[in-house]
Amino acid sequence: MQLSLKETFVREIESIRKELTEKDSPLGIELPEGLKQFSTLVVELLKDYEPVLFVDPCYGACDVKANRAKELGCKTLLHFGHKEMKGARKTSIKTLFIPLEYILENEQFEFIVSEIKRLGLKKINLVTTAQYLSSIERIKRLLERDGIEVLASRKTKRLQEHQVLGCDASNITDKSSPIVFIGDGYFHADNISYSHKRQDIYVINPLARATEKRSLNELFLRQRYAAIAKAMECKSFGILVSTKTGQNRIRLARSIKHKLEGVGKTAYIFASDYINENYLLGVAVECYINTACPRIAYEDFTSFKKPILSATEVEQLIDIKKKIKIDQIR
Ligand code: SF4
Numbered sequence: 001m002q003l004s005l006k007e008t009f010v011r012e013i014e015s016i017r018k019e020l021t022e023k024d025s026p027l028g029i030e031l032p033e034g035l036k037q038f039s040t041l042v043v044e045l046l047k048d049y050e051p052v053l054f055v056d057p058c059y060g061a062c063d064v065k066a067n068r069a070k071e072l073g074c075k076t077l078l079h080f081g082h083k084e085m086k087g088a089r090k091t092s093i094k095t096l097f098i099p100l101e102y103i104l105e106n107e108q109f110e111f112i113v114s115e116i117k118r119l120g121l122k123k124i125n126l127v128t129t130a131q132y133l134s135s136i137e138r139i140k141r142l143l144e145r146d147g148i149e150v151l152a153s154r155k156t157k158r159l160q161e162h163q164v165l166g167c168d169a170s171n172i173t174d175k176s177s178p179i180v181f182i183g184d185g186y187f188h189a190d191n192i193s194y195s196h197k198r199q200d201i202y203v204i205n206p207l208a209r210a211t212e213k214r215s216l217n218e219l220f221l222r223q224r225y226a227a228i229a230k231a232m233e234c235k236s237f238g239i240l241v242s243t244k245t246g247q248n249r250i251r252l253a254r255s256i257k258h259k260l261e262g263v264g265k266t267a268y269i270f271a272s273d274y275i276n277e278n279y280l281l282g283v284a285v286e287c288y289i290n291t292a293c294p295r296i297a298y299e300d301f302t303s304f305k306k307p308i309l310s311a312t313e314v315e316q317l318i319d320i321k322k323k324i325k326i327d328q329i330r
Contacts, residue, residue: 003103005035005100006038006041008100008101008102008103009035009038009041009042009080009100010041010045012080012098012100013042013045013046013098014045016078016096016098017045017046019096020046020049020076023075024049024075024076024094025048025049025050025075025076026049026050026051026052026072026073026074026075027046027049027050027051027052027074027075027076027077027078028051028052028053028054028065028066028068028069028072028074028076028077028078028093029042029043029046029051029052029053029054029077029078029080030053030054030058030063030064030065030077030078030079030080031053031054031058031080031081032058032059032060032080032081032082033057033058033059034081035080035081035100036055039053039055042080046078052069052072052074054068054069056273056274057274058081059166059293059295060082060165060166060246060293061079061082061083061084061085061088061097061130061246062085062167062244062245062246062247062293062329063244063245063246063247064077064079064088064091064095064245064246065077066091066092066093066095066245067092069093070092070093074093075093075094076093076094076095076096077091077093077094077095077096078095078096078098079095079096079097079098080098080100081098081099081100081130082097082099082130083097083099083130083133083160083163084097085157085158085246086155086157086158086160087156087157087158088158088245088246089245091245099130099131099133100131101130101131101132101133101134101135102131102132102135102206102207103135104132104135104206108206108207108209109135109138109139109142109206111204111206111209112139112142112182112204112206113139113142113143113146115202115204115211116143116148116180116202116204117146117148119202119211121148121178121180121202122147122148122149123148123149123151123177124143124148124149124150124151124177124178124179124180125150125151125153125172125174125177125178125179125180125199126139126140126143126150126151126153126162126180126182127153127162127163127164127169127171127172127179127180127181127182127192128162128163128164128181128182128183129163129164129165129183129188130163131183132182132183132206133160133162133163135182136161136162136182139182151173151174151177152173153171153172153173154171154173155171156168156170156171156330158246158329158330159171164181164188164191164192165188165191165329166187166188166191166293166294166295167191167293167294167295167327167328167329168191168328168329168330169188169191169192169195169196169328170195170328170330172192172196175196175198175199176198176199177199178199178200178201178202179192179196179199179200179201179202180202180204181201181202181203181204181214182204182205182206183203183205184205184207184208186203186214187295187299189201189203189214190214190217190220191294191326191328192214193214193215193216193217194216194220194298194326195326195328197216200213200215201213201214201215202214220298221324223301224298224310224313224324225324227297227301227307227308227309227313228309228313228316228317228320230287230307231287231307231309231313231317232317232320234265234286234287234307235265235266235286236265236266236267236268236284236285236286236287237260237265237266237267237268237285237286237287237288237289238267238268238269238270238280238283238285238287238288238289239253239256239257239260239267239268239269239270239288239289239291240253240270240271240272240275240288240289240290240291240292240296240308241253241269241270241271241291241292242271242272242273242274242275242291242292242293243271243272243273244273244292244293246329247292247293247329249291249292249311249329250269250271250291252291252311253269253289253291254269256289256291256311256314257269259314259318260289260314260317263318266285267289268285270283275290275292275293275296277303277304277305277306285306286306286307287306287307287308287309288304288306288307288308288309289308289309289310289311289313289314290308290309290310290311291311293329294310294311294326294327294328294329296308297309297310297313297327298310298327310326310327311327312324312325312326312327313327
């Protein structure tokens with residue numbers, strides 16, 4: 001029987017408790033936004049280890065608060081909901097990643113395979129998120145048994161084979177065969193459709209037993225060109241840099257500042273952990289350039305009163321004839 005998210009959560013905490021000793025106390029804990037409802041539960045279950053739970057928004061393995069946990073005297077950090085980015089810098093204290101993977105049922109494996117067969121796909125790129133990654137090998141075996149070729153996916157310093165992030169799908173090296181994304185939600189699938197525009201993309205959600213063909217969102221492109229057009233009229237720019245471990249692109253921010261100044265604009269670099277326009281109230285710039293998580297400019301732009309461009313859109317701002325390139329962190 002499929003475990004509920006809460007049951008999965010409790011099972012993972014019970015298993016991680018076996019790895020903990022009194023040397024891990026006090027314990028820092030990071031939970032992604034979607035799991036905040038379990039905050040008090042996790043603290044209760046780990047109360048023997050003097051836990052401190054960070055409540056700042058956390059959306060990925062790019063945001064590991066090991067340094068801040070250390071400042072609070074924590075000896076170990078538990079980071080829930082994501083897999084470790086292998087190429088990331090070594091954390092300053094022991095950090096354990098608990099991705100909370102879904103354990104798929106036999107019928108969910110069968111659903112995935114039967115959907116790919118129903119779509120008539122013979123050769124595919126197969127990708128998913130950290131939550132389904134442990135199921136990929138079995139899905140591959142089942143597909144190959146039925147004569148469907150699963151193309152190789154490379155490992156990168158941020159990605160495991162067949163894994164994608166909301167800002168990185170660079171391990172899909174084949175540029176012509178369809179891409180099948182196993183997962184729920186559109187956050188990751190949309191990033192694939194922006195960065196692999198010419199390929200067919202199918203989203204198979206084994207939990208909802210739903211399949212959808214996802215293509216590049218034309219509305220998204222119109223919104224991006226509208227933001228660029230507004231930004232072209234602006235003279236002063238705030239370049240936003242996040243101090244989160246996997247989002248900090250200060251060198252890119254400096255090179256953008258240099259480029260903007262080269263075309264007669266004024267530019268300033270502003271840093272914060274979490275990027276939020278409220279922190280910039282009263283700051284006299286007309287437009288922002290985001291170098292933090294790319295989704296801030298692409299999905300959260302409506303929460304900003306001023307135009308906000310992605311780091312790659314600075315190229316169109318300077319020369320509108322250039323093609324829009326999606327911003328990825330690699
Ligand atoms: S920077 Fe990438 S990994 Fe981090 S939250 Fe954004 S999309 Fe996810």
